[in-house]
Amino acid sequence: MTLLAVARLEWRRLLVRPLAWVLAALTLAWLAWNFTLLLGNFLAGQIQRAAQPDGPGFVDLVGVPLLGQLAQLAFLVVPLLGMSVIAGERRNGTLPLMFAAGVPASRIVLGKYLALLGWLLLWLALTLMMPLVLMHATHFDWGKLAAASLGLALMLATLAAIAVACSSFASHPAMAAAAALVIALALWSVNLGAQLAGINGGAINWLAMSSHLQPLLRGLVSSADLAWFVLLAALALALATRRLAADRERG
């Protein structure tokens, strides 16, 4: 029950923070603008595509590229939103209030993570509403959209876990945001050099987030890709828990 109490407290704090509303408004406006551009291009090319029976559809040309835009924005939004979940509490001196309430470090981390993830999934859902409003007006590839949505949800969950971990290690929220951004970008592009050299396998490619997200965006769901996201998120949350427990020990 204390897990829910922590999640509820963090959710409330997120909702009254102007940064969360500003980020939501700006990013959704940007995504809506991109949606209209993608839709315009889709409509303009509709006659040519009518001749290709197996050509790309609405989800390929509008839905998935829109989610790709959201993935790019997530690299900035998630660190900004997650930077103060623990570092901010540490700075305000409110973290000991949770320790003194007998809440274990694992529940503090998990509660805060769930609240942050809740906000991010709501953001994803609002973005998905844009292509979904046209589901009756066009042929809709539900499987491909579901796979891409799952990929985005897993990516957001992983980035959120990294942001929480960085926030638990940093003494200042800005440091946490910078660290989360750098780690996320490094994870995305760690295999760029290998790919430029023509190497498409091996550990370096396995390590890269892009190697696991791209198949999902193409509609290919593999348990290895899902496990990569889950493992990374679990590792980040375990590190955050360990750091917070050490905080209580060290004072």
Place this chain on the structure above:
Amino acid sequence: MTTIVPASPKTVLQLDRLSRRRAGRQAVRELSLALKSGEVMGLLGVNGAGKSTTLSMIAGALRPDSGGIQLNGEDFLEYPELARREIGWLPERAPVWAELTVEEHLDAHGRLRGMRGSNLRQARTAIIERLELQPLARRLAGVLSQGQRQRLGLACALLHRPALLVLDEPANALDPVQVAALRALIREQAAAGTAVILSTHLLAEVTAVCDRVAILHEGTLRHDGAVLADDHPALEQTFFGIAMNGSDKAQAA
């Protein structure tokens, strides 16, 4: 004829050779204390004497390096979740979640301590009335003055009716009227059986409200004794003797 013997107050808190290093120095050294229900103990000491570290350990916010803490006879270090229902803590400077209103603050504290539904609502209403926080109830905690934050922190500490109240400089930033109200509140809690331990710099605070005083100096306990209502000069002599010379010889003299 049978004689009714009043039940002797039970020991709520027992510290056994508690030690803790902090910021590279020994903040608390082999501290042993006991506190009974209904007793009010004042923790005196100069800055850096180890008062806040001691209270943080008692509140469960900080783990000791060695030693033991018994809370109502149970090992508090083994079961830190005891803090949830047994301890109310007002930390120094009363930190708050600036984004929450006073009411939401109390709700969050209650939920963290396992309170729910009507039980929580009733406790919140009662403590808001008792501490006269009604005009502030819907105000954001971030815009409160330090004195108002202190009162909010006190309300959070009392919300779940703890057996032990740990107050770190509770009179900080309170005006004289609020200080008098705070003293009355502490006596009221003690009369209801709550054990209270409070740290302060003010000797008058101790003589006004405490039954016992413990004086810490450089992390060690130098004095532990009863406080009499008209004991101010003697307490002053003891305190300055310890603070200036590191011993309570002055009291002996």
